[in-house]
């Protein structure tokens with residue numbers, strides 16, 4: 251996840267590849283509970299790993315379900331062996347459900363019907379989330395539930411029910427507060443439908459029907475065929491009994507798929523069509539986790555995308571999307587659409603409208619005004635920043651794209667703590683003017699798709715020159731590594747510590763017993779070509795299975811690095827490895843020749859220096875703090891020797907690039923140096939300050 255203040259997306263050219271979307275939260279927890287209530291073992295694929303599913307799994311384990319493995323492992327199914335519709339007579343537990351409404355409400359209903367001695371607890375915020383309507387409905391049946399804190403709110407105490415006074419009258423539940431109450435009853439009451447039908451009657455207008463639809467579909471897969479009488483009455487037939495389907499796939503969130511459907515519709519495939527991946531030879535985006543058989547309402551976004559020109563093929567749980575041919579789907583066709591059935595996913599259409607051949611109108615979207623933010627106003631403001639003409643009304647938005655390439659503007663998109671604004675505006679990076687797009691507060695995507703931008707970058711490509719590189723070159727201990735890491739962190743960019751590559755080469759060569767000079771130049775260069783080097787997320791350095799982070803940091807290792815780095819064949823052997831770090835969204839590279847040799851076209855080059863005395867002192871403190879003994883005067887002599895060799899060698903000597911900005915950090919703190927580099931970077935951006 252990107253937790254930076256903003257994320258700059260370079261202009262993107264093409265998109266191609268496969269994305270696996272995270273499982274839907276609401277489906278995950280429903281499936282877990284249904285599997286737990288069933289007879290038999292259910293193998294669940296693609297369960298979402300989130301706070302909500304973790305508390306549900308813990309609770310089910312406490313109730314005696316066998317769950318293997320213990321936690322969600324990516325790519326591995328989880329097996330839940332259910333309780334077969336009943337708990338032991340002495341069942342008792344205190345269940346902690348955090349802030350997971352999708353666990354608290356359905357579990358309360360199921361346990362109240364099953365009976366036992368349970369306390370339902372959670373975090374303080376959970377105790378402010380109403381549950382009274384559900385408790386009232388369950389009490390009609392004879393369930394015993396007491397409030398342990400405030401009336402109408404968790405925590406709750408659940409006892410043994412007394413069904414003796416429960417007659418044929420329907421159970422009534424309010425439908426206008428949260429559809430979760432009805433969902434909870436629908437999942438719990440089949441446990442009591444042994445010898446008679448159970449009827450649930452909705453009082454008031456039922457909101458969020460698509461969610462009830464999901465519940466009914468999942469119940470059907472677990473053997474419960476509920477009769478839906480016009481969304482007002484639901485009949486659970488006598489004799490209903492939970493049966494495990496054996497195996498079940500948790501669908502991905504269909505609204506999350508909309509961004510990748512749109513991506514496929516607006517981006518060309520890769521220029522190289524040699525390994526085209528579908529019958530027509532078109533390159534496209536393949537989306538795994540949701541498809542034709544989806545039980546989610548938002549899957550109908552596919553119809554809207556098709557109407558705009560997207561070429562969509564689908565299978566049970568996959569979609570494949572490509573851009574239409576010129577004149578037949580590209581540019582996209584402007585549409586006029588009632589979006590009531592896909593309120594969330596329709597925001598993506600508003601950004602697709604930027605690529606359309608005329609004015610697009612999205613209607614019946616009044617609910618946008620009361621979501622995470624006033625989404626109609628937000629979309630209008632941000633689309634205008636990009637150069638579109640936008641008209642907004644109480645329940646519609648009308649978008650006319652920028653008139654020509656020259657009318658597009660580079661914009662810093664404000665995201666209003668709204669995950670969907672952030673995700674859909676990332677698609678503006680495909681603008682024909684090839685302008686970058688800044689997304690402010692990118693971490694707001696965490697609500698439904700923490701790794702959205704990582705997934706986006708994994709399927710998007712752009713010309714190498716558009717991926718920005720910030721070079722930080724300079725002599726040893728000038729602070730390059732420290733500053734580069736901080737700048738990369740602030741921008742969400744990749745980091746290349748090129749010195750580490752020379753250090754690793756020096757280490758590998760000296761371990762092999764080679765003298766580090768011309769006599770072994772070719773052998774060392776060959777070693778450098780196939781070193782199994784890996785940098786992990788914690789910036790640890792691995793050579794094969796060995797963590798060599800510490801081993802390469804000694805002064806001796808620095809000296810060895812300086813020796814092998816003077817060998818031209820070694821330098822050329824490491825070029826491709828260094829270039830491979832230039833990936834989306836950008837790179838900060840530290841070394842000696844980043845700006846002069848490896849990335850000569852980098853848009854910002856900094857040459858960082860500090861007096862030799864100051865650098866020797868910094869290195870001394872650094873080594874001592876790592877528990878490595880050191881002596882200042884030896885360090886000073888060593889670094890002067892290293893400077894001399896690095897500056898005098900024939901190939902890629904250490905010197906500032908002609909267009910580098912010089913920064914002497916002798917009198918500056920780390921924070922001041924970082925701020926200076928970031929400020930130079932901001933000055934070069936077309937958006938100005940965030």
Ligand SMILES: Nc1ncnc2c1ncn2[C@@H]1O[C@H](COP(=O)(O)OP(=O)(O)O)[C@@H](O)[C@H]1O
Nearest residue numbers: 726727728729730731732868872915918919920
């Ligand atoms: N501007 C600065 N002021 C004070 N100390 C600094 C500054 N920049 C870096 N340092 C410290 O100097 C030491 C060497 O920095 P490092 O980033 O390893 O240098 P390099 O990569 O250039 O060899 C580190 O302990 C770092 O914290």
Ligand SMILES: Nc1ccn([C@@H]2O[C@H](COP(=O)(O)OP(=O)(O)O)[C@@H](O)[C@H]2O)c(=O)n1
Nearest residue numbers: 726727748749750752811812815841842843
């Ligand atoms: N791009 C680079 C990076 C490092 N090097 C060499 O590798 C040695 C170790 O680099 P480093 O950046 O890890 O060293 P420090 O500056 O941290 O001491 C340097 O002294 C250079 O001789 C290089 O030649 N080219």
